[in-house]
Amino acid sequence: LPVTPDCFSYLGYALLLTDHGDQILENCLKNVQLNSGVLNHQKVVYVRELDWTHPWPPKVSSDLATQERFSWSSSELEEVQKASLLLAADVIYSDDLTDALFGILERIMSQGSEKVLYLALEKRYNFSLDDLDVVANGYLNFRSYLKDDSECEGHELCSLPCFMGKYIDVAEIPQYVGGYDRGDDVELWEIRYSKGKL
Numbered sequence: 206l207p208v209t210p211d212c213f214s215y216l217g218y219a220l221l222l223t224d225h226g227d228q229i230l231e232n233c234l235k236n237v238q239l240n241s242g243v244l245n246h247q248k249v250v251y252v253r254e255l256d257w258t259h260p261w262p263p264k265v266s267s268d269l270a271t272q273e274r275f276s277w278s279s280s281e282l283e284e285v286q287k288a289s290l291l292l293a294a295d296v297i298y299s300d301d302l303t304d305a306l307f308g309i310l311e312r313i314m315s316q317g318s319e320k321v322l323y324l325a326l327e328k329r330y331n332f333s334l335d336d337l338d339v340v341a342n343g344y345l346n347f348r349s350y351l352k353d354d355s356e357c358e359g360h361e362l363c364s365l366p367c368f369m370g371k372y373i374d375v376a377e378i379p380q381y382v383g384g385y386d387r388g389d390d391v392e393l394w395e396i397r398y399s400k401g402k403l
Contacts, residue, residue, distance in 0.1 A: 221281065223255035230254055230275045253277055257305035261312040286317025294325040297347045307350050307368070314398035315366065321397055323373075328390040341390075351396065371395040 222233050233252045254275040255263065262282045291313070297303055314320045328341040351370030373393040380387065 219249040219251060219284065221285070222250065222252045224252075225254060225256045227275075251281065253281065255309070257302060257309045261309050285313060289318055289320055291320055291322040292324075293322060295327065296324070297326040298329050298343045300343060300346045303343060303346050303350075310368070310396075311366070311398065315400060319397070321395060324394045324396055326392055326394070327388070328392070330390075351394070366401040367399050369397045369399050 222237070224230055224233055230252055237250045237252060252275055253263075254273075262285075263277050265277055265279045265282065291310075293306075296306055310322065314322070326344070326347070328344045330339050330341050332338070333340045333342060348370075350368050352367050353370060371394065373395055375387055375391055375393050378393070
């Protein structure tokens with residue numbers, strides 16, 4: 206099965222597919238090429254490396270001759286500021302990486318135009334020695350980053366910057382691919398970043 210990128214951003218004229226590691230990025234590029242016939246030819250698709258453990262924005266090489274294949278240009282970084290839609294799938298599984306993801310999201314979503322992130326995940330269960338039970342620790346960490354609208358109504362807490370999450374019931378979304386059981390652990394979230402009220 207093809208590997209899908211962790212995240213991608215819709216920039217109006219272009220799509221940016223991001224992931225980490227040369228082999229995975231090469232596979233993303235192959236997927237773009239294989240699916241070029243079904244893509245809108247007016248859109249440009251870029252595959253770029255985004256390591257959540259490194260600061261945002263990534264370094265830009267000013268020398269085109271030495272620029273690496275999956276590195277960012279300054280114009281792409283400017284377009285990320287204008288982006289309004291971010292998509293991510295299967296990115297919640299490790300507490301450390303979830304922390305790093307939300308660090309990057311805070312920097313990206315707090316700058317430029319207002320952005321919305323749609324994040325799809327499947328809860329991953331593991332046996333925990335701390336709990337002596339099978340738990341979805343990665344999911345609990347993910348949920349710790351989100352507040353919902355009802356938590357913020359008239360609340361001082363929401364004067365601070367935070368991520369606002371809205372659960373979307375996937376049962377209400379038509380399924381077009383047969384032979385795949387979504388299961389009860391598949392979730393879809395709409396996430397916005399609130400800069401807080403001064």
